[in-house]
Amino acid sequence: MNKPASARGKALEPLCVPRLLAVANQKGGVGKTTTAINLATALSAVGKRVLLIDLDAQGNATTGLGVKRAQIRTSAYDVLFGEASLSDSVLKTRVPGLDIVPSSVHLSGAEIELVTADRREYRLRDVLRVPMSYDYAIIDCPPSLSLLTLNALVAVDAVVVPLQCEFYALEGLSHLVKTIERVKTHFNPGLDIHGVLLTMFDQRNNLSGLVADDVRKWFGEKVYKTVIPRNVRLSEAPSFGLPAIVYDMKSPGATAYIHLAGEILKRERILSDAAQAA
Numbered sequence: 113m114n115k116p117a118s119a120r121g122k123a124l125e126p127l128c129v130p131r132l133l134a135v136a137n138q139k140g141g142v143g144k145t146t147t148a149i150n151l152a153t154a155l156s157a158v159g160k161r162v163l164l165i166d167l168d169a170q171g172n173a174t175t176g177l178g179v180k181r182a183q184i185r186t187s188a189y190d191v192l193f194g195e196a197s198l199s200d201s202v203l204k205t206r207v208p209g210l211d212i213v214p215s216s217v218h219l220s221g222a223e224i225e226l227v228t229a230d231r232r233e234y235r236l237r238d239v240l241r242v243p244m245s246y247d248y249a250i251i252d253c254p255p256s257l258s259l260l261t262l263n264a265l266v267a268v269d270a271v272v273v274p275l276q277c278e279f280y281a282l283e284g285l286s287h288l289v290k291t292i293e294r295v296k297t298h299f300n301p302g303l304d305i306h307g308v309l310l311t312m313f314d315q316r317n318n319l320s321g322l323v324a325d326d327v328r329k330w331f332g333e334k335v336y337k338t339v340i341p342r343n344v345r346l347s348e349a350p351s352f353g354l355p356a357i358v359y360d361m362k363s364p365g366a367t368a369y370i371h372l373a374g375e376i377l378k379r380e381r382i383l384s385d386a387a388q389a390a
C-alpha cells in the first residue's frame with residue numbers, strides 16, 4: 113500500500129533544493145518512462161532521496177511503480193493548479209527512498225486550462241524550486257512539446273533525452289533542441305541538456321549501431337557512454353508495478369540503468385566542481 117509520504121516523519125530529514133531533471137522527448141515510446149522509473153530507482157539505491165513527478169496523463173510512471181488509481185487523492189494536476197500542496201500529493205513507493213507525485217487523467221485537460229492560467233510556464237518551477245527533503249526530483253514528461261513539457265523545461269536544471277536506436281531517431285530532435293534553446297533564452301537561463309541516452313539498442317541489428325554512431329556524431333560528449341539494450345525484462349517489469357531494477361536486478365536492462373545512474377552522478381560531480389570553481 114502506498115502511503116502518503118508526509119506520514120513518514122520526513123520533517124526530521126535535512127531540507128535542500130533538489131537537483132531537478134526532466135526526461136523529455138516529444139517522440140512517443142522512446143523509453144522516457146522506463147528511464148525515469150529506473151534512473152530514479154537506481155539513484156535511491158545509492159542513498160539519494162528521490163521524488164518522481166509523473167506529468168503524463170497516461171500515468172505509466174505511476175502504474176509502473178505500483179500505485180493504484182484508488183490510492184490517488186491528489187495528483188500532479190492538483191499541484192500545477194494550486195489545488196493541493198506538493199507534500200500532500202506525494203506518495204511513498206515500494207522502493208525505499210523513492211516517492212512519487214502521481215499522474216491523473218485530469219492532466220489531459222491541463223494543456224487547455226494552462227493557456228489562460230497565471231504564470232502558466234512557471235507553475236511547476238514555483239512549487240519545485242523550494243527546499244524539500246529530496247536530493248533529486250525527476251519529471252517524466254508526456255510525448256509532446258506542450259505547455260506541460262514546457263513547465264517541466266522551465267522548472268528543471270537539465271534534461272535527459274532518451275533516443276530510441278531506430279531509423280527515425282533523429283527526426284524531430286532539432287525541434288526539441290530548439291525548444292530547449294528557446295526556454296533557455298526566455299524562461300530558464302540555467303537549462304542544459306544533461307545527456308542523450310541511447311535506448312532499445314539491439315546488438316543483432318546493424319541499424320542500431322549505425323544510429324548510435326550518427327547520434328554520437330551530432331551530440332558528441334553529450335551522449336552517455338551507457339547504452340540501454342533492448343531487454344524484455346524492462347518491458348515486463350511495469351506490469352508487476354515494479355522498476356526493472358527491483359524486478360530483476362541482474363537483467364541486462366537493469367544493469368544498464370544502474371550504470372547510467374553512476375555516469376549521471378559522475379557528470380553531476382564534474383558540473384558541481386566546475387560551478388564552485390567559477
Ligand SMILES: Nc1ncnc2c1ncn2[C@@H]1O[C@H](COP(=O)(O)OP(=O)(O)OP(=O)(O)O)[C@@H](O)[C@H]1O
Pocket residue numbers: 139140141142143144145146147168170172253254255311312313340341342343344346347348350365
Ligand atoms: N530498453 C527497452 N527494451 C525493451 N522494451 C523497452 C525498453 N525501453 C522501453 N521499453 C518498452 O517500450 C515501450 C515504450 O517505453 P516507455 O513507456 O518507457 O516510452 P515513453 O517514451 O515513456 O512512451 P510515451 O511517449 O508513450 O510516454 C514500453 O512498453 C516499455 O516497456
Ligand SMILES: [Mg+2]
Pocket residue numbers: 144145146168172252253
Ligand atoms: Mg512515457
